[in-house]
Amino acid sequence: MILRPDDLQGLRSRLIVSCQAYPGEPMRDPRTIAQLAASSVTGGAAAVRVQGLADIQHTRGAVEVPVIGLWKDGHDGVFITPTLRHALAVANAGAHIVAIDGTRRARPDGLDLAATVAGIHAGSHALVMADCGSYEDAVAAVDAGADLIGTTLAGYTGEREKTTGPDLELLEQIAAADLGRPLIAEGRIHTPVQARMALDAGAFAVVVGTAITHPATITGWFSTALTS
Numbered sequence: 001m002i003l004r005p006d007d008l009q010g011l012r013s014r015l016i017v018s019c020q021a022y023p024g025e026p027m028r029d030p031r032t033i034a035q036l037a038a039s040s041v042t043g044g045a046a047a048v049r050v051q052g053l054a055d056i057q058h059t060r061g062a063v064e065v066p067v068i069g070l071w072k073d074g075h076d077g078v079f080i081t082p083t084l085r086h087a088l089a090v091a092n093a094g095a096h097i098v099a100i101d102g103t104r105r106a107r108p109d110g111l112d113l114a115a116t117v118a119g120i121h122a123g124s125h126a127l128v129m130a131d132c133g134s135y136e137d138a139v140a141a142v143d144a145g146a147d148l149i150g151t152t153l154a155g156y157t158g159e160r161e162k163t164t165g166p167d168l169e170l171l172e173q174i175a176a177a178d179l180g181r182p183l184i185a186e187g188r189i190h191t192p193v194q195a196r197m198a199l200d201a202g203a204f205a206v207v208v209g210t211a212i213t214h215p216a217t218i219t220g221w222f223s224t225a226l227t228s
């Protein structure tokens with residue numbers, strides 16, 4: 001299945017579930033992630049977001065919905081699918097949408113965002129989601145040709161305060177500018193009410209990760225509530 005920009009309409013007002021396990025964690029196994037993704041689809045996810053080539057491959061075989069793929073390399077600076085090489089590998093692994101760092105920061109391969117997006121479009125059938133950290137990032141990412149804009153990196157690049165829940169102010173600001181690309185709310189959406197608030201702030205669709213698919217963190221929330 002090739003996903004075209006018009007097909008994104010199927011994601012309008014829907015939930016996308018990010019299924020990720022971090023290095024060294026017990027659930028870091030592509031079969032586990034694929035099962036998590038399939039369970040999310042059973043619960044109503046219209047798409048899933050998955051990190052790492054093996055996880056993307058396994059998940060493609062386990063779900064019928066669009067797969068947003070990324071490759072995290074490192075954990076600070078530009079680390080979400082940082083180069084064109086990473087992005088094409090993610091597309092080749094089967095991602096319908098490749099999520100890349102969509103900030104204005106220098107990229108490790110020296111390509112700018114526009115050249116990276118153009119390289120992905122030329123070298124694959126994948127659409128490109130730009131993971132942004134600010135309004136200025138979002139505007140630049142649209143100019144660079146990104147197909148979707150995400151607020152994934154808001155609070156993680158130093159441009160925006162790390163809000164406790166979703167950065168609703170940023171969502172409202174980007175939505176008001178009407179940039180002509182689906183705006184995906186992502187980052188620190190921990191409750192159904194917050195997911196709804198993100199849509200009401202102008203998001204096209206909502207990504208939830210930790211609060212659905214990261215039991216170690218969720219357990220910590222409950223555990224802390226009992227002991228503090």
Ligand SMILES: CC(=O)N[C@H](C=O)[C@@H](O)[C@H](O)[C@H](O)COP(=O)(O)O
Pocket residue numbers: 018020070152153156186187188189207208209210211
């Ligand atoms: C900043 C960064 O590295 N974000 C990553 C991007 O893929 C993931 O670690 C997050 O889990 C994902 O964005 C979903 O967000 P949340 O888990 O808060 O619902």
